[in-house]
Amino acid sequence: MLKTNYNEFENDLGEILREFGELSNYEFSVFGNFEGDKFIVSTEINDKKCEYNYDFIFSDELEKKRLLKRYLKISLYKSLTFYFERNLPWGSLTGIRPTKLAYQYIENNEDFESKFLNELLVSKDKTEIVKKIINAQKPYYEKNDDNCDFFVGIPFCPSRCAYCSFLSNEIAKEKNIKEYIDALIKEIEGSKKLVKNLRSVYIGGGTPVSLKTEDFLRVLDAIGKVDVEYTVEAGRPDVITEENLKIMKEYGVTRVCVNPQTFSDETLQKLGRRHTAKECKEKYALVKSFGFDVNMDLIAGLIGEDFDTFKNSLDTAISLNPENITVHTLALKRGSRLRESVDRLTENEVSKMVEYAHSALEKAGYSPYYLYRQKYMAGNLENTGYAKKGKECIYNIDIMEEIAQIIASGANAVSKQVENAKNKIERVGAPKDIKTYIDKIDQVLDKKFNLYNK
Numbered sequence: 001m002l003k004t005n006y007n008e009f010e011n012d013l014g015e016i017l018r019e020f021g022e023l024s025n026y027e028f029s030v031f032g033n034f035e036g037d038k039f040i041v042s043t044e045i046n047d048k049k050c051e052y053n054y055d056f057i058f059s060d061e062l063e064k065k066r067l068l069k070r071y072l073k074i075s076l077y078k079s080l081t082f083y084f085e086r087n088l089p090w091g092s093l094t095g096i097r098p099t100k101l102a103y104q105y106i107e108n109n110e111d112f113e114s115k116f117l118n119e120l121l122v123s124k125d126k127t128e129i130v131k132k133i134i135n136a137q138k139p140y141y142e143k144n145d146d147n148c149d150f151f152v153g154i155p156f157c158p159s160r161c162a163y164c165s166f167l168s169n170e171i172a173k174e175k176n177i178k179e180y181i182d183a184l185i186k187e188i189e190g191s192k193k194l195v196k197n198l199r200s201v202y203i204g205g206g207t208p209v210s211l212k213t214e215d216f217l218r219v220l221d222a223i224g225k226v227d228v229e230y231t232v233e234a235g236r237p238d239v240i241t242e243e244n245l246k247i248m249k250e251y252g253v254t255r256v257c258v259n260p261q262t263f264s265d266e267t268l269q270k271l272g273r274r275h276t277a278k279e280c281k282e283k284y285a286l287v288k289s290f291g292f293d294v295n296m297d298l299i300a301g302l303i304g305e306d307f308d309t310f311k312n313s314l315d316t317a318i319s320l321n322p323e324n325i326t327v328h329t330l331a332l333k334r335g336s337r338l339r340e341s342v343d344r345l346t347e348n349e350v351s352k353m354v355e356y357a358h359s360a361l362e363k364a365g366y367s368p369y370y371l372y373r374q375k376y377m378a379g380n381l382e383n384t385g386y387a388k389k390g391k392e393c394i395y396n397i398d399i400m401e402e403i404a405q406i407i408a409s410g411a412n413a414v415s416k417q418v419e420n421a422k423n424k425i426e427r428v429g430a431p432k433d434i435k436t437y438i439d440k441i442d443q444v445l446d447k448k449f450n451l452y453n454k
């Protein structure tokens with residue numbers, strides 16, 4: 001139970017509390033008051049009181065709000081670390097995009113490292129990763145409102161994996177595939193008119209290659225041949241075929257995701273992924289024989305896995321030498337069936353996995369180039385994309401840093417209109433439900449045109 005006199009920040013404070021685990025038996029209060037140009041925050045956790053004070057200098061109302069939120073969060077975080085004798089890797093920092101915040105400090109000529117370490121109480125390791133990412137992004141990071149990335153979503157999969165947090169429908173049970181592809185093609189063709197300076201194309205999911213070849217071909221044909229970075233998140237090795245790879249090659253695809261998640265057959269089976277580690281290696285070799293760059297997704301903290309199982313998966317991925325390896329940390333909502341098993345996995349074990357991944361990947365010549373956090377992540381950690389030099393994925397950078405237009409098509413796809421100079425982002429999302437998306441395709445397109453042609 002949390003009491004505060006700043007109700008508008010209750011959710012933000014709640015996010016910090018959540019990271020400290022199951023706290024329903026505790027009472028928390030966070031109260032802030034101005035005394036001259038000082039902002040004094042008093043906190044209480046089950047009768048244990050603390051007080052923090054901050055010099056409060058702001059230039060406008062927006063900054064005032066930003067600082068109020070920050071100081072309340074820092075105070076709560078400090079009192080929690082004091083009470084529970086535990087620090088979090090990202091300190092008082094919540095939110096999906098730590099690197100975006102670092103860029104904001106840099107643009108204001110502030111020392112982001114010192115802000116992260118001393119004010120937000122982010123650990124040295126995480127601050128260092130953010131610094132490396134900003135460095136890796138240098139050749140690609142470009143704030144230009146004409147830049148855009150073209151996303152196409154295929155929300156179907158061969159089967160649903162037990163941990164998955166994305167929209168996906170089991171393809172065999174879906175009755176409206178043809179109608180979905182018709183609507184999608186209409187949206188793709190309409191959206192192409194919005195493209196100015198195309199930076200990348202990304203077909204994601206779901207599992208795009210779970211479509212029948214003729215349907216997949218129709219989608220590629222609607223997008224057309226391009227000569228920019230072009231990713232297909234093929235994903236599940238069980239549905240990658242020579243036939244769909246041939247078509248991808250013909251249409252100019254440059255990058256394909258072949259995702260093991262883990263190289264343990266036991267875990268794969270438990271998760272409901274219908275492929276083995278061996279099949280993943282075979283499909284990887286097939287994809288490489290076509291000359292594609294490859295990304296491999298792994299997840300740290302999967303059910304039943306310990307450090308050694310994860311280490312084996314990571315070492316196997318490195319030995320295959322793909323251009324990109326993305327290390328996710330399992331994110332599951334509290335109360336979900338799988339989450340309960342994760343809680344039993346010590347958070348230390350998951351941090352050990354993530355730390356090992358970082359050092360092993362760097363030793364093998366990979367550098368971190370993008371990072372994001374999600375709610376409900378094991379150990380309050382992060383997802384990090386690693387790349388061999390020159391093989392960083394532009395789409396991942398643009399979507400995370402929110403510096404280019406994201407023109408997205410498909411059910412649940414979110415288009416973003418970015419105005420860099422004003423630091424403004426507007427989003428328009430399409431319906432999640434397949435039937436609603438199909439029925440409302442004209443409105444979906446209209447809304448998108450309104451977003452970009454205001």
Ligand SMILES: C[S@@+](CC[C@H](N)C(=O)[O-])C[C@H]1O[C@@H](n2cnc3c(N)ncnc32)[C@H](O)[C@@H]1O
Nearest residue numbers: 163164165205206235236259297328329330331
């Ligand atoms: C949009 S999914 C599509 C991937 C593709 N369908 C596949 O299964 O290989 C992208 C990635 O998100 C990650 N992911 C999905 N659910 C997750 C969860 N609950 N926690 C952490 N990572 C997750 C997986 O690594 C997955 O490969």
Ligand code: SF4
Nearest residue numbers: 157160161164168206
């Ligand atoms: S195949 Fe990929 S998108 Fe589909 S349920 Fe599994 S992890 Fe999620």
